Amino acid sequence: MIRTGDPIMKIRDVTRTFQVSLGMFRGRRPLHALRGITLDIPKGQVMGLVGESGCGKSTLAQILLGLDRPTGGEILFEDRPIADYGRKVFGSRIQPIFQDPYSSLNPRKTVRQLIEMPLVVHGNRDSADRERRVRRMLDLMGMPSRVIDAYPAQMSGGQRQRIAIARALVTEPDVVICDEPTSALDVSVQAQVLNLLMDLRAEFNLTYLFISHDLGVVEHISDRVAVMYLGQIVEEADAETLFRAPAHPYTKALLASILVPDPHRGPPSVPLKAVQPDPMNLPPGCVFHPRCAEAVAACAVTVPEEVTRHGHRARCTMGLPAA
Amino acid sequence: MGSTEPLLTVRDLSVSITVPAGILAAVRSVSFTLDRGETLGIVGESGCGKSMMSMAIMGLLPPHVAVRAETLRFEGMDLLGLPERRMADLRGDRMAMIFQEPMTALNPLLTIGEQLTETYRRHRTAGRREAREKALHLLDRVGIASPERRLGQYPHQLSGGLRQRVMIAMALMCDPDLIIADEPTTALDVTIQAQILALLAELQRESGAAMIFVSHDLGVISRVADKVSVMYAGSEVEGGSTAQVFGAPAHPYTQGLFRCLPNSGLVARGAPLGSIPGVVPSLIGQVSGCMFRPRCALARDACLEAIPTAVVGDGHRARCVAVAAASATATAPQLEVSAP
Numbered sequence: 014m015i016r017t018g019d020p021i022m023k024i025r026d027v028t029r030t031f032q033v034s035l036g037m038f039r040g041r042r043p044l045h046a047l048r049g050i051t052l053d054i055p056k057g058q059v060m061g062l063v064g065e066s067g068c069g070k071s072t073l074a075q076i077l078l079g080l081d082r083p084t085g086g087e088i089l090f091e092d093r094p095i096a097d098y099g100r101k102v103f104g105s106r107i108q109p110i111f112q113d114p115y116s117s118l119n120p121r122k123t124v125r126q127l128i129e130m131p132l133v134v135h136g137n138r139d140s141a142d143r144e145r146r147v148r149r150m151l152d153l154m155g156m157p158s159r160v161i162d163a164y165p166a167q168m169s170g171g172q173r174q175r176i177a178i179a180r181a182l183v184t185e186p187d188v189v190i191c192d193e194p195t196s197a198l199d200v201s202v203q204a205q206v207l208n209l210l211m212d213l214r215a216e217f218n219l220t221y222l223f224i225s226h227d228l229g230v231v232e233h234i235s236d237r238v239a240v241m242y243l244g245q246i247v248e249e250a251d252a253e254t255l256f257r258a259p260a261h262p263y264t265k266a267l268l269a270s271i272l273v274p275d276p277h278r279g280p281p282s283v284p285l286k287a288v289q290p291d292p293m294n295l296p297p298g299c300v301f302h303p304r305c306a307e308a309v310a311a312c313a314v315t316v317p318e319e320v321t322r323h324g325h326r327a328r329c330t331m332g333l334p335a336a
Numbered sequence: 337m338g339s340t341e342p343l344l345t346v347r348d349l350s351v352s353i354t355v356p357a358g359i360l361a362a363v364r365s366v367s368f369t370l371d372r373g374e375t376l377g378i379v380g381e382s383g384c385g386k387s388m389m390s391m392a393i394m395g396l397l398p399p400h401v402a403v404r405a406e407t408l409r410f411e412g413m414d415l416l417g418l419p420e421r422r423m424a425d426l427r428g429d430r431m432a433m434i435f436q437e438p439m440t441a442l443n444p445l446l447t448i449g450e451q452l453t454e455t456y457r458r459h460r461t462a463g464r465r466e467a468r469e470k471a472l473h474l475l476d477r478v479g480i481a482s483p484e485r486r487l488g489q490y491p492h493q494l495s496g497g498l499r500q501r502v503m504i505a506m507a508l509m510c511d512p513d514l515i516i517a518d519e520p521t522t523a524l525d526v527t528i529q530a531q532i533l534a535l536l537a538e539l540q541r542e543s544g545a546a547m548i549f550v551s552h553d554l555g556v557i558s559r560v561a562d563k564v565s566v567m568y569a570g571s572e573v574e575g576g577s578t579a580q581v582f583g584a585p586a587h588p589y590t591q592g593l594f595r596c597l598p599n600s601g602l603v604a605r606g607a608p609l610g611s612i613p614g615v616v617p618s619l620i621g622q623v624s625g626c627m628f629r630p631r632c633a634l635a636r637d638a639c640l641e642a643i644p645t646a647v648v649g650d651g652h653r654a655r656c657v658a659v660a661a662a663s664a665t666a667t668a669p670q671l672e673v674s675a676p
Contacts, residue, residue, distance in 0.1 A: 065525040066496070169615050170382075199381035199552065204596035204609040211608065226526060229555075229599030233606065252605070270526040272533075272555030273599050276578040280533035280559045287479055287531065289495055 015091050020053035021187060021220050022077065027051075027086035029072055033293065044293050046072045047083070048244035054188070059214065059221045061235030061252065063228060063267065067292060068241040070224050074192050077222065078109050090188075105135045108181040112193035114173030118165040124151070124176055125161045131184045150179035154209065171202035175209065182213065188220045195230060207234060228271050232256050240264045243290055243300045250325040260327035260334055262307045299330060307331065342369035343513060343546050344393070347407035351388045354400060358620045362388040364570040372513065375540065375547040377561025377578065379554060383616050385570040386550045390516045393548070394433055395423040411513065429459040432507035436519035438499035442491040448475075448502055449487030456509045474505040478535060497528035504536065511543060518550045533560055554593060554600075558582050563651075566590050569627035570619055576652030586646070586654040589628045626657065634658040 015021050029047040034040075046069045054060045064070050075081040077088065079100060088095045095103055108131070111117040118127055128150055129143045137143055148158050154175040165173055174194065181189055194210070195203040211234065214221060225231050231238060232252060239249040240263065248261040259265050266285040284306035296303050302312035309330070317330045327333055351363035363385040370376050378386045392403045395415060408415045411430060415423070427433075435441040443451055452474070453467035462470075468487070475483035478501040491499055500520065507515055517536065521529040537560060540547055549560050557564060557578070564581040566574040566589065574587040585591050594600050595610025603609050614631040617623075625640040626632070632639070638657045645653050646660035 065527065171615070200554070200593055200596045201381060201612040204598075204611040207598070208608045208611060211606070228526065229597065233598030233603070233609070266527055270530040271599065272530070272553070272559055273601070274554045274558040274582055274594070274597070276558045276582040278559060280537055281530050282534060283527050283530045285527050285531075287481075289498070 015056045017057035017218060018055050021056035021091060022054040022222075023089040023092070024050055024052040024054070024073075024077075025087045025089065027073070027076065027083045027088065029069070029076060029081070030084045042293055045244055045295070046292065047076075049086070050241075050244075050246060052239055052246060052249065054220060054222055055237065056187070056220050057214075057218045058236040059223050059234050061231035061238040062222060062224045062241065063226065063231055063238065064241035065226070065290075067290070069244040070241050071192060073241075074109070074190050074222070074224055077188075078107060078190055079103055101135055105131070105184040106186050107188040107190065108184060108186040110174075110177050110181050110189060110191045110194045113197045114165075114170055114177050115197070117177055118173055120165050123162050123164060127165070127176055128179045128183055131180060135184055146183055147179075150183050153182075153213065154179050169202070170198050171205055174198060174202075174206050178206075178209065178213070182217070182219075185217070186219070188222065190222045190224070192224045193226065194223075196225065196227065203230070210234070228267060229273075240267065243292055243295065245300070245328060246326075247301065247329070248325075248327040254325055258334060260325065260332075261301075261329050262305045262331075263301050264327075266304075266306070299328075301329075341409075341412060342371050343411065344370040345407050345409040346393070347405060349389065349392060349403070349405040349408060351385070351392050351397065352402045352404075354402075355620065360620045361623065362570055362619060363392065364623075366565075366567075366572055368565060368572075368575070370514070370546045370548065372546050373540070373544045374563070375549055375561045377557035377564045378548060378550045378567060379552065379557045379564060380567035381552055381616065383569075383619075384567040386567050387518055389567075390433070390518050390548060390550055394427060394431060394516060395420075396427075396433075425459070428455045428512075429510045430512055431514040431516065432510070432512040434500075434503050434507050434515065434517040434520045436522050438496065438503045438523075439491065441503060442499060444491055446490075447487065448489055448491070448494070452487070452502070452506055452509060455506060459510050470509060471505070474508055475502070477508075477539070478502075478505045479531075480505075497524055497532070500524060500528075500532055501535070504532070504539070508539060508543070512545055514546050514548070515540070516548045516550070519552070520549075521556065522551070522553070529556070536560065554582075554597060566593075569617055571627065571655065573628065573656070574654045576649060580649050580652040584648075584652075586648045586652070586659050587628075587656050588632050588634050588658065590654075592631075626655070632658075 027047055027050045031044045031046055032041040033044045035042060050073060062070050076083050125147055128147045132143050151158055156175055195206050198206060213219060223234055235252045238252050238255045239246050242263050248264045259268055266283050269281050269283045286304045288303040298313045298315055299317050302308040312330050315330060317328050319326055319328045320332045322333050325333060347367045349363060349366045353360045353362055366389060368376060380386045391397050397403060405416060449471060452471035456462055456467040456470055472483045475486055480486055480501055521532050551557050561578045563577050565572045568589050574581060574590045585594055592612040595602055598609060612631050617627055626643045629635045629639040643655045643657060644660040645655050646663045647653050648663055
């Protein structure tokens with residue numbers, strides 16, 4: 014049994030390489046989507062994962078959900094490789110919540126059918142028991158039980174996302190992979206859904222991997238945060254440390270981009286050079302150096318080692334700031 | 337045109353759409369003025385009418401959508417009275433629009449160069465060479481490296497951030513007096529968003545154009561706008577200078593929005609966020625009184641009747657019975673700093 018705070022999932026040097034076709038007769042080239050991801054996800058906590066589009070965060074989510082296989086490396090769930098678990102067993106213990114509740118819910122199924130589907134898949138043949146569980150889920154989501162026969166089209170975005178959350182939690186999973194769960198929602202609805210996710214986490218001691226591009230949301234909800242850039246984790250720390258004393262220049266640029274409402278300041282100047290990162294054609298040395306505001310000559314040559322201190326790690330030639 | 341007349345005057349603008357269930361009043365009696373060099377931020381959630389309003393000003397709504405206004409004047413011209421041919425002359429020339437999704441707003445079959453020069457050559461009797469020069473200059477100005485190469489490329493060959501820069505360059509081709517930017521950075525990564533916002537602000541400062549900036553993001557609006565209009569269910573519920581509205585939001589809806597933000601400084605990390613209960617009402621059919629009433633903690637019987645506009649500061653206004661009552665006793669309600 015894993016205790017709260019100890020890693021429930023251990024991601025060990027996971028790589029994922031896609032062979033991208035360059036067009037007819039032009040052959041294929043490798044795209045290194047994940048380049049050695051190592052990350053512990055502590056039980057009962059929220060691990061935030063941030064990074065720009067194309068950095069590999071969704072590829073990692075797919076692999077953790079068993080929807081894709083890593084090219085290399087290994088993933089341990091409760092200290093056993095996930096391959097040791099049957100697909101179904103593993104599937105019931107780790108569940109997804111996706112970004113867009115308009116496309117992730119089958120429009121031709123009722124709320125009952127949508128929420129009970131995972132139970133059916135996992136072999137629950139007792140329809141009365143399934144009904145009870147579905148109703149309990151609706152109750153937990155703060156939705157009236159009369160919506161049980163409704164279709165997604167009859168619901169607002171926030172209600173749909175509650176259905177998606179109910180569907181994820183009905184198998185009583187340990188880990189929930191939340192991939193941009195509130196990005197498609199309005200601010201007022203986002204607040205409702207975030208509050209609900211936090212309440213559920215506390216009530217069931219759930220573990221979340223919370224993927225988002227919204228750093229304000231990640232700061233609010235996460236215990237720890239990992240920052241990805243071009244297929245690697247470039248920095249990881251507890252949320253407090255990462256937002257207060259970021260080490261990696263990329264993290265600093267991300268934090269500078271957060272637009273806290275402030276009528277007395279204009280758009281921020283972000284310490285980041287406007288170079289397009291190309292995962293098919295990685296630069297030598299530190300892959301971030303062409304965009305880095307703090308880069309020195311060595312950065313173009315030397316691949317930086319990861320430096321760790323007191324649970325704060327960063328992959329930068331400059332190392333960690335003095336404690 | 338009198339020198340005191342604003343660049344754009346909008347008075348009692350309404351947009352309504354006939355749908356099978358009745359008439360949907362998407363925008364109801366919105367009024368504002370805009371001067372050269374000024375930026376008006378329009379903020380609100382999905383369905384509040386903010387995009388409909390900008391499309392109405394640009395004359396881009398289809399014929400079955402009814403646009404009415406007491407006044408809709410731009411550079412001394414009555415926009416509602418202009419024939420479509422004259423509107424087409426204005427669009428892309430004197431007034432230009434930047435859309436949210438550059439992938440759908442750019443033509444996938446034309447090169448960047450063709451799309452940029454098309455606008456210019458349509459509005460100016462300019463030759464290819466002159467249009468190309470202008471396009472190169474603007475691509476460089478919006479921070480696109482090796483613009484010559486980009487001119488020959490198609491939209492799909494560019495990243496989202498580059499496409500948005502192309503959209504901005506396209507909007508600026510004819511040095512417009514009014515730029516309407518509808519969620520121009522919503523689809524972009526945060527670092528790119530910050531860069532694009534800084535670029536827009538700089539270009540606007542240089543050209544002296546007026547801008548209407550539409551966004552759902554309070555953080556973005558606070559950084560770009562001189563004045564703000566908060567919309568809810570088709571109406572403005574609060575308006576004023578950015579400093580006024582963000583410094584002391586008066587309307588219960590605006591206050592509620594701020595409490596929903598995870599990083600406004602109002603809610604501690606990990607603590608429950610404030611939220612606005614309920615959902616946006618249907619805009620179909622006759623509506624009366626305050627549309628926010630069913631979701632408002634301060635709702636009272638008077639909210640069912642005509643809603644007064646309370647003046648809470650110089651140019652700072654809120655359409656709310658409770659605010660009007662409170663300002664009558666000279667104590668405007670303050671934004672509570674704790675979550676409810």
